[in-house]
């Protein structure tokens with residue numbers, strides 16, 4: 001594609017890459033999970049036509065899994081009426097109709113989810129069915145301790161931020177305190193990206209304290225191997241000080257559940273601290289990479305908050321199987337969640353938090369194509385003070401999922417979104433793939449030498465687990 005990087009891309013044929021493992025081990029499991037979910041849903045309907053249609057989607061999913069596991073060619077996508085199908089199919093042709101185990105990782109993984117989506121979109125009864133919804137909800141349920149602690153913390157913070165008491169501190173002291181708080185909120189948001197690996201879903205009271213300024217949170221800072229939080233704070237603070245009237249921050253979302261929860265926590269904090277005057281959230285249009293946010297996940301989150309008692313106190317399927325009764329919410333916990341709901345629904349009703357889906361996010365290419373192929377979206381993002389990209393896939397797309405030397409500056413690896421682009425980009429990413437840029441000389445080697453880091457196998461294993469993170473800023477307005 002004309003807009004893409006010329007640096008070689010990660011391929012599913014590369015034995016040392018996470019791409020190789022994803023294609024052979026992870027994708028068949030994901031497809032099996034989708035088949036199981038749909039199978040159960042079919043069992044719950046009495047509508048014969050819906051059952052028949054559901055069964056035919058199940059067999060299409062099984063066919064897709066067979067093709068994948070037998071290294072067949074990727075076949076052209078069926079036209080489900082959306083404009084992106086043509087470009088997917090054109091790209092397939094340009095790639096020479098590749099096979100599953102020898103294809104650029106990024107494109108083939110996007111193709112996988114896009115193809116799954118066509119099966120539902122072309123149906124009558126399952127058009128809006130999300131095969132990943134149950135998984136997303138149950139992961140969210142299991143992060144209950146963290147959600148409760150954060151709700152409480154957020155409400156306390158809101159009270160402080162809205163009480164507008166004059167502070168006895170000097171301006172410098174105040175700014176330093178604000179910076180600490182900003183960093184803390186961003187770190188919570190950053191580590192929330194580890195949730196799809198279940199790293200942060202079962203937080204205990206002590207665990208959550210780790211994220212809230214205690215010594216242990218400081219310790220986790222060591223795992224942020226490139227860290228531009230300070231520069232980001234200074235940028236937002238300067239805009240606030242300059243009295244710029246409209247100061248929008250955008251968040252290109254990643255996962256639903258706990259990660260979306262912490263994203264909205266960050267959004268609410270930025271608004272109440274007056275570091276932004278509006279926050280635009282960008283979800284996906286279709287179920288994507290299992291846990292990514294679709295608009296319904298946002299409304300589901302608000303529904304959970306408003307019906308917190310019934311959500312948390314009625315046993316899940318899993319609880320029922322184990323004969324477990326969930327603990328009741330305390331008065332304090334219930335009231336924290338309902339206060340949080342009030343606060344967020346007010347911000348939403350006032351138009352300060354906005355949801356703005358766009359088909360571009362589920363296309364098969366990288367964000368190097370943004371200026372060239374999605375001009376209106378690019379213009380919109382340029383009018384934002386800061387665009388935050390959450391998570392691993394967004395990072396892969398920003399950097400083209402290419403095999404850069406890890407010391408390549410982030411500003412260079414994002415190509416057309418780099419300096420002079422007019423757009424400010426901040427990546428908040430826990431590393432779960434091969435690509436990484438912007439590291440100090442020798443850092444990749446140091447991490448490879450650590451236990452499980454990959455050693456001299458040629459694989460960058462340390463970057464697959466979500467244990468390490470990068471926070472990288474590019475001020476494209478300069």
Ligand code: F6P
Nearest residue numbers: 196254255391392393394432433
């Ligand atoms: O780890 C495999 C994978 O599917 C990657 O392809 C993708 O980048 C990541 O998981 C999803 O992570 P995230 O939700 O942080 O984008």
Ligand code: MG
Nearest residue numbers: 254255289292
């Ligand atoms: Mg994701």
